[in-house]
Each structure stands twice: as C-alpha cells, then as structure tokens.
Amino acid sequence: MSDDAFPTFETILYDEPRPGVARVTLNRPEKRNAQNMQMTYDLNSAFDHALRQPHVKIIVLAATGQHFSSGHDLSGDASKTWRDFPVVGTWANFDQPGAEGRHSREMEIYLEITERWRNMSKPMIAQVQGRCMTGGLMLAWCSDLIIASDDAQFLCTSGKMGGSGVEFYAYPWEIGPRRAKMWLLTGELSAAKAEQYGMVNEVVPRADLEKYTLDLAERLTAHTSWTLNMTKAQVNHAQDAQGRRTSMNYAFMVHQLGHAHRQLTVGAAIDPNTLPENIRQHYLRREERKKDQKATW
C-alpha cells in the first residue's frame, strides 16, 4: 500500500511503518493530545480501517509531541454537537435534560466505544510518553500491551474534579484494588511503578521508545493472525469471567451519579472550584456555550 492510499483524519495520523503494523497517532500536540469528540470518532474510523486490512496484524497507538494525552478535552469541540459525528453504539436521546442526556452520551463516547476498542480483534500496543492523564488512561488501557518511556507519568485528576474516577473504570483491574485506591487518591503513578504493578509491559528510555515499540510490533507479526487474535481474546475473557464488565458498569453509574450530584451541589457536572485555573476557564466557557446551544454533546 502506498502512503497516499492511507486514510487521513483531522486529529490523528495513520501509517504503516513496518510490514503488518498499522500505526494510529494522536496528533493534537498543541492541546497535549486532549481527546475531543473529533478525535474519538477519528480513532474509531482509523481502528476500523486497520482491522479491515488483511495484511495488518498489529496496531500501534502512538502520540506526537511531549505528552501521550492530557485526557478528555474539557473545552469541547467548538460549535460541534453529536449530530456532527456518526453514532457508533446504541444509546440515543443525547439532548435529554437532567442526567439522561449526559448518561447516554458518555455511554456512547466513553464507555461503549472504549470497550469496543478493548475488544478489537487485532492486538494493539500503546506507546506512551510524558503525561497520560485521566481520560488518556482509557486510551492506554484499551490497548493490549503498553510500552512506556522512562519519563511517562500516569496521572488521574478525577479527584480534582470532585469525582471518583473516569468513565471506563479499569483501575483495580490494571493494578489491583489496594494500589488502585492509592493511585486514585494521590492521582499519581510513575512509569516505574506502573511496570512494577503490571500495568505497563516495558519501560524504555524516551529516545528508544518509538523504535522499541515498532521492533516489538514487527516481531509479533511473525505469529499467525489466529495466534495473535485468539491469545488476546482468551486473556480478555479471563478478566471478563471475573466480573470486570459488571464492576465497570457499576462504576460508570457511580460516575454518572457523581455528575448529577455536583450539578445539584455546585451547579456543574465537574466541580469548577477544584480545577486548575486554565482548565477551569476552558470548562466554564464550554458550560456557557452549552446553555446557549442547548447541548454541545
């Protein structure tokens, strides 16, 4: 396949840097790769494209710039709403007031779409550098292997938003319950700890990260697609048999209750009083726009 035949996207890059290896690269470095709705649907389209190429066996999820991802973009998608994107899941009624619209929309763009990516037939390797924050964790977690640079930090700011964790609540499944509580309450996990706890497969020097990840991806393509895809599916099912999905559904509903709770107590789905000032300004502007336009979901 020649380069010019690769699909193009607004917020991500797609290429095939090694035989049998597709690479999807988050490409909003000026926003520290914050994930807006455009990026969510670009990712979904790029993954679908890679899955449908018979010669692609492994997907690498990378990011340009200093940081892997600063999480969900709290400033929203300018004037775009859910109508500007193709709905992937089965939830609807995104414009409903109260808790209903947000619940449905977060089901679509956070819980179900991330679960869909976690369950892709082909294995994915996340290549993580710098900060991987809050919503960004969901992108690393839905990958099957995680290679991190030695400067990587896995941060969770949910507590600073008055919440108790992201929508795709994998913390205890990634590092175990007691470590998960420590991580959620302190907000910080170094690459070294993440490797020690089993969330990250390998930590390598920053300068070696890309080559190490691509070498690994290419090495794995020596397996048949059966071996690659079934190995992934078997291990994922082992987790699911332990109740992973049921516990994550409970956590998602608590997350929604948290949004509703803060709406009742501080008048906003995210507590603006505890946000860092620059993020608070973005967030408040989006909330103002939502009032004007009814919804920016």
Ligand code: ZN
């Ligand atoms: Zn949420």
